[in-house]
Amino acid sequence: MDIIKSDTNINFLRFSNIALVISALVLIAGIVSLSTKGLNFGLDFTGGTLIELHYPEPPEMNDVRQTLQEEGFEEFVVQTFGTASDIVVRIPAADDGESSADISTRVLEALSAQAPELEMRRVEFVGPQIGQELAEQGGLALLYVLIGVLLYISFRFQWRFAVGAVGALVHDVLLVVGVLSVFQVSFDLTVVAAILAVIGYSLNDTIVVYDRLRENFQTKRKGTPEELTNLSINQMLGRTLMTSLTTLLVLIALFYFGGEIIHAFAFTLIVGVIIGTYSSVYVAGSLAVKLGVSKMDLMPVQKEGADQPDQEILPERFRNREA
Amino acid sequence: MNRFPPWKYALLIIVLGLGLVYALPNIYGDDPAVQVSSSRGFDLQPEIVGEVERSLESAGVEHGPVDFSSQRVLVRLDSSDRQLRAADALRESFGDDYVVALNLAPATPSWLSTLGAEPMVLGLDLQGGVHFLMQVDMEAAKTQRLNNYVESVRNLLRDAGIRYRSVRVSGENLVVELRTAEHRSEARELIESETEGLAIESVDAGQTFNLRASVTETYLQEIQQNALEQNMTTLRNRVNELGVAEPVIQQQGANRIVVQLPGVQDTAQAKRVLGATATVEYRAVDEQNDPYEAERTGRVPPGSKLYYDRNDQPILLSREVIASGENLIGAAAGFDQQSGQPNVVVTLDGEGARRMLEHTTENVGNRMAVVFIEYRPETRMVDGEEVHSTRRVEEVISAAVTREPFGKRFQTTGLGSATEAAQLAMLLRAGALAAPMQIIEERTVGPSLGQDNIDQGFQSVIIGFALVLVVMALYYKVFGLIANLALTANLVLIVALLSLLGATLTLPGIAGIVLTVGMAVDANVLIFERIREELRNGNTPQASIRAGYEKAFSTIADANVTTLIAAIVLFMFGTGPIKGFAVTLSLGIVTSMFTAILGTRGVVTLIYGGRKRVKSLAI
Numbered sequence: 001m002d003i004i005k006s007d008t009n010i011n012f013l014r015f016s017n018i019a020l021v022i023s024a025l026v027l028i029a030g031i032v033s034l035s036t037k038g039l040n041f042g043l044d045f046t047g048g049t050l051i052e053l054h055y056p057e058p059p060e061m062n063d064v065r066q067t068l069q070e071e072g073f074e075e076f077v078v079q080t081f082g083t084a085s086d087i088v089v090r091i092p093a094a095d096d097g098e099s100s101a102d103i104s105t106r107v108l109e110a111l112s113a114q115a116p117e118l119e120m121r122r123v124e125f126v127g128p129q130i131g132q133e134l135a136e137q138g139g140l141a142l143l144y145v146l147i148g149v150l151l152y153i154s155f156r157f158q159w160r161f162a163v164g165a166v167g168a169l170v171h172d173v174l175l176v177v178g179v180l181s182v183f184q185v186s187f188d189l190t191v192v193a194a195i196l197a198v199i200g201y202s203l204n205d206t207i208v209v210y211d212r213l214r215e216n217f218q219t220k221r222k223g224t225p226e227e228l229t230n231l232s233i234n235q236m237l238g239r240t241l242m243t244s245l246t247t248l249l250v251l252i253a254l255f256y257f258g259g260e261i262i263h264a265f266a267f268t269l270i271v272g273v274i275i276g277t278y279s280s281v282y283v284a285g286s287l288a289v290k291l292g293v294s295k296m297d298l299m300p301v302q303k304e305g306a307d308q309p310d311q312e313i314l315p316e317r318f319r320n321r322e323a
Numbered sequence: 324m325n326r327f328p329p330w331k332y333a334l335l336i337i338v339l340g341l342g343l344v345y346a347l348p349n350i351y352g353d354d355p356a357v358q359v360s361s362s363r364g365f366d367l368q369p370e371i372v373g374e375v376e377r378s379l380e381s382a383g384v385e386h387g388p389v390d391f392s393s394q395r396v397l398v399r400l401d402s403s404d405r406q407l408r409a410a411d412a413l414r415e416s417f418g419d420d421y422v423v424a425l426n427l428a429p430a431t432p433s434w435l436s437t438l439g440a441e442p443m444v445l446g447l448d449l450q451g452g453v454h455f456l457m458q459v460d461m462e463a464a465k466t467q468r469l470n471n472y473v474e475s476v477r478n479l480l481r482d483a484g485i486r487y488r489s490v491r492v493s494g495e496n497l498v499v500e501l502r503t504a505e506h507r508s509e510a511r512e513l514i515e516s517e518t519e520g521l522a523i524e525s526v527d528a529g530q531t532f533n534l535r536a537s538v539t540e541t542y543l544q545e546i547q548q549n550a551l552e553q554n555m556t557t558l559r560n561r562v563n564e565l566g567v568a569e570p571v572i573q574q575q576g577a578n579r580i581v582v583q584l585p586g587v588q589d590t591a592q593a594k595r596v597l598g599a600t601a602t603v604e605y606r607a608v609d610e611q612n613d614p615y616e617a618e619r620t621g622r623v624p625p626g627s628k629l630y631y632d633r634n635d636q637p638i639l640l641s642r643e644v645i646a647s648g649e650n651l652i653g654a655a656a657g658f659d660q661q662s663g664q665p666n667v668v669v670t671l672d673g674e675g676a677r678r679m680l681e682h683t684t685e686n687v688g689n690r691m692a693v694v695f696i697e698y699r700p701e702t703r704m705v706d707g708e709e710v711h712s713t714r715r716v717e718e719v720i721s722a723a724v725t726r727e728p729f730g731k732r733f734q735t736t737g738l739g740s741a742t743e744a745a746q747l748a749m750l751l752r753a754g755a756l757a758a759p760m761q762i763i764e765e766r767t768v769g770p771s772l773g774q775d776n777i778d779q780g781f782q783s784v785i786i787g788f789a790l791v792l793v794v795m796a797l798y799y800k801v802f803g804l805i806a807n808l809a810l811t812a813n814l815v816l817i818v819a820l821l822s823l824l825g826a827t828l829t830l831p832g833i834a835g836i837v838l839t840v841g842m843a844v845d846a847n848v849l850i851f852e853r854i855r856e857e858l859r860n861g862n863t864p865q866a867s868i869r870a871g872y873e874k875a876f877s878t879i880a881d882a883n884v885t886t887l888i889a890a891i892v893l894f895m896f897g898t899g900p901i902k903g904f905a906v907t908l909s910l911g912i913v914t915s916m917f918t919a920i921l922g923t924r925g926v927v928t929l930i931y932g933g934r935k936r937v938k939s940l941a942i
Contacts, residue, residue, distance in 0.1 A: 054771065104765070105594065121772040127763035130456065141896035148888040156881055190831055193893060193901045197838060197908065200889035204842070204882040208849065211878040239852040243845040246794060250787030250841035254834060257786055259779035261448075262834055269838070 012233050012281060013226050013289065019282035023171060030178015039181050042188030042264075043124055047093035047131035049103045052122040055115055058084035064111065071110040082260045086121070093128045138192040142173070145199050157210055164288035165206045168279045172202045175275045176268060183267075190265040198272025201247065205280030209236050213285070217295050225294055229285045237281070244277040325865055327928035335925050338917070339812055345819035348431040348442040354387065355406040356428035358568045359413060359421055360395040367393055375413065382412035390428070397428050414566075425586065426568035443822045446829035446903060447766070449780075451773035452585035453593055456764035457558075459578045463715075463759050464550040465495075468538065472497050472518065479517055485510050488531055497521070499534040507532040520545070547577065554760060555580055561597055580760070586770075594762065604647045607682065608690035608722055609639035630694060632719040640692050640719070645682045650675025656748035659736050665744035666736045680730035692722040693735060715759075780833035787837050788814065795844060799851050801941035805926045806847035809918040813843050816914040817907065832903030839911025845882070846919035849875045851942055864937040872924055879920065883912050 043050045064078050064087065073091060081088040089111075091103055104123045112118045126134075146166055153162035176198060180187060212232040220228060248270065255266035359375060361367060372391050375398060379386050386409060387399030398413075400406045406425060414423045427450075429442045447454050469492045476499060477490050487510065488500040499514075501507045511523055511534055520542030526533045538546070555572055558580060562570045571583035587593050609627040614637040617623050627639045650672050659666045671679055683691070696717050721737040768776075791810065795803040817836060821828060854871030862870065887909060894905035931937050 052772070102594070104767075119769060119771060120767070121769045123765060123767035125762070125765035127458075129458075130764045137896045141892050144896070145889050145892045148892060149885055152885060152888060189897075189901055190834075190904075193831060193897065193904050196889050196893050197904075200886035200908075201842065203885040203889070204845065207882045207885055208878055211881055215874075235856070236852075238855075239845075239848050242798065242848045242852070243842070246791045246844050246848075247838070247841035249790040249794065250783075250837050253787035253790060254783045254837050257779055257783040258834065258837075259776060259830075261776070261830060262779075262783075265831070265834060 008237060009230075009234050010237075011230055013230050013286055016282060016286035019278075019286070023175070023279075023283065026175055027171075027178060030175060030181060033178060033181040037181055037184060039177070039187045040184040042186040042191075043090070043126050043131075044188045045131045045135045047126045047128040049089075049091040049093075049107075050122070050124045051089045051091075051104055051107050051120070052081055053087050053089070053111065054119040054121050055085045055087070056117045059087065059115065061087070063114070064089075067110055067114055068107065071106060073107075093126075093131075134189060138189070141192070141196060142199075145196055146170070149199075149203060153207070153210075157214060158293070160288050160291040160293045161210050163291060164284050164293075165203060165210070167287045168206055168284040169199055169202060171283050172198060172272065172275050172279050176272045179271050179275075180268060185264050185267055188264065190262070191268050194265045194268035194272065197269060198276055201269075201273060202276030202279060205240055205243075205276055206284040208239065209233055209280055209285055210288070212236050213288075213293075225289055228295075229289050229293075233281055233285050240277060240280065244273055247273050325868055325928050325932035327925050327932060331921060332925055335922060339815070342812070342816045342819040344435070344438060345440045345823050346815045348429060348435050348440045349818055349822060351430040351432070351442070353427035354399045354401070354430050355403045356400060356426045357398045357406055357409045357413060358395050358424045358426040359398075359417060360424075361421060367391070367396060371396055374416070378412055378416040379409055382408065382415075384409045384412055397426065399428050422563045422566055424566040424568040427586075441822060441825075443818065443828045444825060445773075445777075446827045446832070447583060447585060447773075448768050448830045449773050449777050449828065450585055451768050451770035452583065453587045454764075454766040455582040455584075455594075455597060455762050456575070457580045457582060457597070457760045458763045459551055459554055459580065460759045460761070461547050461550065461578050464546060465538070465543065466492075468546050469495075469497055472521070472536070472538075475518065476514060479513055480510060483509075483513055485513070495537060497536040499536070500528070500531040501533070502531065504532050507534060510534060551578065551580065558582060558597065565593060579763075594765075597762070603651075603720075604694045604696065605645040605679070606643065606692050606694060607641040607645065607686060608692050609641055610689060612639055614639045630692070630717060630719045632722065638692065638719055638722060640694070645678050645691070646671055646675035654748040656741070656744040658741075659734065662736065664736050665741040666734045667744050667748045668732065668734045670732050671730070676731040679733075680728060683725050683730070684728040687725055687727060690722045690724050692719050694718070695720040776830045780830055784814075784833060784837050784840070788840050791840055791844060795847075799847075799942055801930070802847075802851050802854075802923075802927070805923050805930075806844055806851070806919070808926060809847065809922040810840065810843055812922055813911070813915050813918040814840065816918065817910050820910050820914065821907070826906050827903060828907075829903035831901060832907045835904040835907030836911065839908060839915065842886075843911060843915035843919060846875075846879045846915060847923055849879055849882075850920070850923070854940065854942055858940065858942075864931065864940045867940070868927060868931065872920070876920065879916065883916055887912050 061078055061080075065076075068076055068078070068089070075092050077088075077090040079088050079090075080086060089107055091107070104125060108118075108120055108123075146169060149169065150162045150166050153165050173195060176195060180191065185191070209232055212235055213229055216223075216228045216232050216235075217225075220231075223231070251266055251270045251273065254262060255270060258266060359367075359371070369391060372389050375389055375396055376386075379398065384400070384405055386405070387401060390397040390399075398409060400409055410423055410425055417423060431441060473490050473492060476497065477487075480487050480490070480499075485506055486502065487506070488502060490497070490499050492498075499510060501510055507525060511525065514521065514534070514536070515523060520539050521536040522539050523534055523536045526535050551574060555574065558572050559570075562572065562582070562584065565584065565587065567584045567587055569585055571581065573581045575581050582597060584593060609624065612624045612627065614629065617627075617629055617639060618637040623629050624639070626642055628642050630638050630640050632638055651669065654667050654669045656665065656667050658664065694717055696715060721735055723735065723737055788810070792807045795806050795810075797803065799806060814836070817839065820826075821832075826832075850871050853875045854867045857867035857870045858864065890905050890909040890912065894902055894909065897905055931940070
């Protein structure tokens, strides 16, 4: 059983301009959404208080709001969470002295006076300074991953590949963030983790293609870089789709069965895996080709005096990293 | 023919065997239990087991086995109802020196425990509990230290007979004003030899000869570290008050403390006890001067300080502190035997007791006041930026006549109610903080949500796992089944490693496992696709298998190292739950390399390796 026929030969690079247009369009849509709607930042980054409550039977939302207003809260959001019996109260970080953790206590006391069987499910309070730190850390983490990848691929392959891979990654992250903005997914710490995991995943795909490209450059005598890149993508297509399929399967399981808290995380990964698969087929290879990857870049150096009967697999140290 | 050396089989069997043993404790679940430990950190004696058993028997609570270690005694019970009754009975018979807390005891069979096999530690999001991040106000610690210097410099100069105009705090500095240059040089020499951590310079200020002293940077760091450590000690004592089985109190960065209280339900109570940064000071009441006069004119007699009591009436107290929170050893709420009023019985340490005795001997019939000092967090806007600080609020909570000299043990009455007495006693007991703290992050998970998270996490692992198994079996036939074996082994190894490392399993951690399940087959997919390709190129099945494994290896390694880079960065930058995700993801990558490459190859060789002639592969 094959997903991909063994003699598949799709000219992916011929579509690279079309892919470029598609990527650009999605990117523009994302940027427009980011600049108009922005990201729906979660509590981790905005600071504030979140209280999740479970009622034995669905509460009247207006009653809940009224109780909170009577308690003296002015700015707050009350929403159902998953089911009608579960609600979430969000209170933004206050500017006055009472930005402390007391808010949740007051909310709980006021609401449980009305409904004694009320059950506290979760309380999260994040001070404003923490929110800022977490945002900085998230951004830094992203940056360090990109730098780490750039270095590793430059070391293992060649700088053109590294730039191609990082270009594909930046492309992926931008698209994912754009999609998150369009759907207004709550952007919290778990989403940052998901984006970093997407980077890892998408990179995985890209590396696999590059690896085959390197092998083809070394073993095939004929063929332009374009043709060889195309060949490599086609050779790995079965694997790329199969791994994406299994990963998507578990992510869909996580999305449907993992509960509300993990929703945004699973959603981000699903979007990321799809985009990552697309980019490793259409973006990473063509970027490297556009940057001028050539056979010379990856040709093994003949070790002087050594007998070199076969060029196939060589220890890494014999490979020339810089043209 | 393909060979697989025997030592590799041996390695596989050993690793999988160990994996099974260390993963096994996770299937046994927990028993409800009650834990008794020391609230002062001393080692328990084995005799305590007998006391625990007697106490439970006299209360008529049937109990399971009692585990003893020098840190704690754990009694197993067969229902949560018995657990509660047992806890009540034990609290009654063990006094303040012990912490009695509800806990869960893993029901690991003893043969596994002796091998060091224990179940995974569940994070707060899975077992329910409270996570606080507290920030220590270091500015306040600094100010406090400067004020202490003022006191000791005054005493030094007075004892040495050097006359000074004033000793005061000015900004970040301590300023001593003297009348003559000779006095100044004498004072400087004295202060330099007798105090620690001050950088002193001489400044001429018109009519006076001044010394300006600032706290040195290294000493400042020492002060901060000490303040943080003292606060952590205090927090530990306070957490003991709450009766939490396995609290975590750790330093984070230079000025933060993480407090994690698994299983605590009443977060309001926890916050009251942890967040109330209060202390007390005992001071003599200045009976010579009129406090109303001082309030009206604003002229406070030297040596005294103007305070207000709870009814906003002014009262003058001596500047000298007789005893303060740090001298307190114990405080217990009760009722005065004579008047029946709620009271707090206070016990002081040696130094506090000595000064108290000294003071009360000379001041029978005079009043002594208790000043309650509370640090309240507040946020102000300065130039559009939020500034967090703590405000010191001082209030005289009682001013009682000293009836007789006392030292080590005495009682305070005049409290509003029994509840207030209990509250005060608890705060006093919890001791003084070196510097005020405030909660800057809280994450609380209720027990029902914790259980739901476990159930949902478990369900998604199982369903995701099953889906992958089906797809692999359908697509790669026999080889798919082999990959499925490897995937199962991989799951066992991840669980075993998590248990062995004592890593904490969180909901994002489970998500990491789920993701690993999906991605772990990648190595096999790569190998199998390569084998198919070799077959298509007309190679023999045996050669194709060999080439498939060999050629796919560097690809797999490269792909996994890059994913590992992402996981490691996540681990370094992530906090709490994110770390859990990074840990399971990294472990999963490493174990999947082992099972997907070495493991499947072993099985493949077992099936096909020995045969001389393999016509086709079921791939």
